[in-house]
Amino acid sequence: MNPNKALWEKGDFTRIAESMRESGEALVKSFGIRKGLKVLDLGCGDGTTALPAARLGADVLGVDIARNLVEAGNRRVVKESLTNCRFQEGDATNLHELADHSFDLAVSIFGAMFAPKPFYVAKEMARVTRRGGRIIMGNWIPNDPTLVAQILKISSAYTPPPPEGFVSPMTWGIESNVIERFGGAGVPAEKISFAQDTFTFNYPSPPAALVDKFREYYGPTMNAFEAAEKNGRAADLQKELEDLFNRENRSQRKDATSIPATFLRVTVAL
Numbered sequence: 001m002n003p004n005k006a007l008w009e010k011g012d013f014t015r016i017a018e019s020m021r022e023s024g025e026a027l028v029k030s031f032g033i034r035k036g037l038k039v040l041d042l043g044c045g046d047g048t049t050a051l052p053a054a055r056l057g058a059d060v061l062g063v064d065i066a067r068n069l070v071e072a073g074n075r076r077v078v079k080e081s082l083t084n085c086r087f088q089e090g091d092a093t094n095l096h097e098l099a100d101h102s103f104d105l106a107v108s109i110f111g112a113m114f115a116p117k118p119f120y121v122a123k124e125m126a127r128v129t130r131r132g133g134r135i136i137m138g139n140w141i142p143n144d145p146t147l148v149a150q151i152l153k154i155s156s157a158y159t160p161p162p163p164e165g166f167v168s169p170m171t172w173g174i175e176s177n178v179i180e181r182f183g184g185a186g187v188p189a190e191k192i193s194f195a196q197d198t199f200t201f202n203y204p205s206p207p208a209a210l211v212d213k214f215r216e217y218y219g220p221t222m223n224a225f226e227a228a229e230k231n232g233r234a235a236d237l238q239k240e241l242e243d244l245f246n247r248e249n250r251s252q253r254k255d256a257t258s259i260p261a262t263f264l265r266v267t268v269a270l
């Protein structure tokens, strides 16, 4: 089994995505979507950005490596009676099932950054997007002090070292790497722009309950807890994460969580 696929099928990202819906929708509103625009959402999960794009009238294909998330996305589409959105399995490193230049906009929000072989990913995103179209990526930033970068940093400190040659997903949050990777796909640096943006996780329970969701359903955190349990360090990991979530929580209510997280927004104008 492909370890990248196994990681995301192990958990259930739908349970985390519930806290991401509002920011997903707000982000998509900034994409300038008009009716009939052909949109690829790569690493789409259960449709945090794909569904809002379809509601705005785009013709959306969501592609994700995790079968359970593809199924969850298709269930959401049926529930909303959206006829202009569908989800299918695929791997961002090899989108052989998709034709060259077939999308006006390729979006990947915290999705393709988790695929291995980043040069292949950049090449595939550039290949399937038409000339004159756009690629928009949302990538977490390494060592950023806000939520997700810190979850991944803390989790990795408890997880066994990755295999040799492993490229950290966080390297997609470094501008020079993004330029180099799209450069390898024939895209000149001047076509790429960057901005820091914010995504807020909203959850209707206190921060510790959101930590539990990550512990139970978010592949990288599940793996960290599995390793920590073997070493008798699970309580330390739990405490580090609870401290982080409490520190970052901006909700004024005791029974709710609202945590902003900074990410690098990459726009490639092809």
Ligand SMILES: C[S@@+](CC[C@H](N)C(=O)[O-])C[C@H]1O[C@@H](n2cnc3c(N)ncnc32)[C@H](O)[C@@H]1O
Pocket (backbone or CB within 6 Å): 004, 008, 009, 013, 017, 020, 042, 043, 044, 045, 046, 047, 048, 049, 063, 064, 065, 066, 069, 090, 091, 092, 093, 108, 109, 110, 111, 112, 114, 115, 116
């Ligand atoms: C953090 S989740 C984000 C999901 C969604 N974009 C969202 O914002 O809710 C990362 C997603 O990337 C997907 N993914 C990871 N590696 C992938 C790959 N090689 N090809 C396609 N999808 C991948 C995972 O299955 C997962 O759905």
